Amino acid sequence: MSHRSSVTTSxxxxxxxxxxxxxxxxxLPSDVRSASRFLDGTSxxxxxxxxxSLPSLLQAGDLLVFNDxxxxxxxxxxxxxxxxxxxxxxxxxxxxxxxxxxxxxVAHMKVSKKPPVGTVLAMAGGxxxxxxxxxxxxxxxxxxxxxxxxxxxxxPFALMQQHGHVPLPPYIEHSDQQEDESRYQTVFxxxxxxxxxxxxxxxxxxxxxxxxxxKGIETVHVTLHxxxxxxxxxxxxxxxxxxxxxxxxSIPSNTLQAIQACQQRGGRVVAxxxxxxxxxESWAQTQQTEGDTAIxxxxxxxxxxxxxxxxxxxxxxxxxxxxxxxxxxxxxxHALYQHAIKNAYRFFSYGDAMLLQRKKDHA
Numbered sequence: 113m114s115h116r117s118s119v120t121t122s123x124x125x126x127x128x129x130x131x132x133x134x135x136x137x138x139x140l141p142s143d144v145r146s147a148s149r150f151l152d153g154t155s156x157x158x159x160x161x162x163x164x165s166l167p168s169l170l171q172a173g174d175l176l177v178f179n180d181x182x183x184x185x186x187x188x189x190x191x192x193x194x195x196x197x198x199x200x201x202x203x204x205x206x207x208x209x210x211x212x213x214x215x216x217x218v219a220h221m222k223v224s225k226k227p228p229v230g231t232v233l234a235m236a237g238g239x240x241x242x243x244x245x246x247x248x249x250x251x252x253x254x255x256x257x258x259x260x261x262x263x264x265x266x267x268p269f270a271l272m273q274q275h276g277h278v279p280l281p282p283y284i285e286h287s288d289q290q291e292d293e294s295r296y297q298t299v300f301x302x303x304x305x306x307x308x309x310x311x312x313x314x315x316x317x318x319x320x321x322x323x324x325x326x327k328g329i330e331t332v333h334v335t336l337h338x339x340x341x342x343x344x345x346x347x348x349x350x351x352x353x354x355x356x357x358x359x360x361x362s363i364p365s366n367t368l369q370a371i372q373a374c375q376q377r378g379g380r381v382v383a384x385x386x387x388x389x390x391x392x393e394s395w396a397q398t399q400q401t402e403g404d405t406a407i408x409x410x411x412x413x414x415x416x417x418x419x420x421x422x423x424x425x426x427x428x429x430x431x432x433x434x435x436x437x438x439x440x441x442x443x444x445x446h447a448l449y450q451h452a453i454k455n456a457y458r459f460f461s462y463g464d465a466m467l468l469q470r471k472k473d474h475a
């Protein structure tokens with residue numbers, strides 16, 4: 113991230129670029145979830161901690177909000193009738209419809225030559241070899257869409273569980289292993305539908321959650337099914353021209369009641385991860401408790417719900433780096449990232465975490 117004066121209010125893409133040594137990109141999770149390093153960025157000077165120190169940094173009456181989405185085995189391999197190999201990454205499973213084919217999904221497709229509409233793909237060897245079929249129905253969400261609409265020959269979640277692979281991020285270099293099935297998943301994952309983990313929550317284990325509750329710190333959940341677009345870098349130097357990906361979210365009524373009660377008693381609403389921020393700030397703008405959000409949070413955004421944020425370290429030029437810069441202040445984030453690199457913190461999904469406090473003046 114290039115240094116900018118705190119009086120500057122407009123930022124370009126190059127402001128969110130930084131050089132990250134390759135060896136700092138975490139390829140494996142820490143041995144113990146809550147033993148990751150934890151950068152306390154709540155004051156002007158960074159403090160190096162361990163993640164299980166979180167209870168000492170919060171107060172009775174604070175409220176932690178988790179994203180309880182469940183990562184599905186969304187990466188599937190198959191072939192065209194011509195024998196050409198292909199890979200699908202399922203972005204979302206569509207609700208059952210009274211019209212059209214059953215078992216519809218939306219997917220990214222990696223293939224040398226895109227097959228024509230109507231092609232039936234043999235996935236995991238096809239049904240003759242214990243796999244299944246996927247019929248290509250067209251593009252999504254419209255004829256110019258970048259994603260593909262397909263109909264599976266059976267229930268999609270069951271087929272992914274049986275034949276799919278854990279959709280590890282593109283910067284993790286090993287293929288998915290048995291450990292990834294548990295570690296690229298939060299301990300409280302409940303609602304299947306994500307193709308990427310809400311990574312800040314990967315640091316929580318049950319002993320830590322129990323300790324937080326024993327201190328009078330409440331926990332509630334939202335659901336946002338994280339899409340593959342979370343890894344897409346912004347490509348326009350004028351960041352206002354970027355169109356962010358859309359993701360589905362849902363907020364239970366008891367979560368909204370808990371937030372209101374927390375605010376009334378003077379507690380702090382602590383978002384665990386950027387997906388929770390996007391969910392709750394989307395609700396604050398629209399009052400919709402369920403639906404799709406394409407909220408794009410950049411410096412200058414006025415936060416209405418979140419007081420503190422637990423988050424991992426994000427990709428250069430990413431929308432998530434822009435979000436955390438909007439939340440904690442651009443110059444402060446620049447200093448924290450420089451400290452993290454200098455002190456060899458581990459970056460991205462399997463990496464370390466940081467604790468941030470909302471900047472009041474949004475410089």
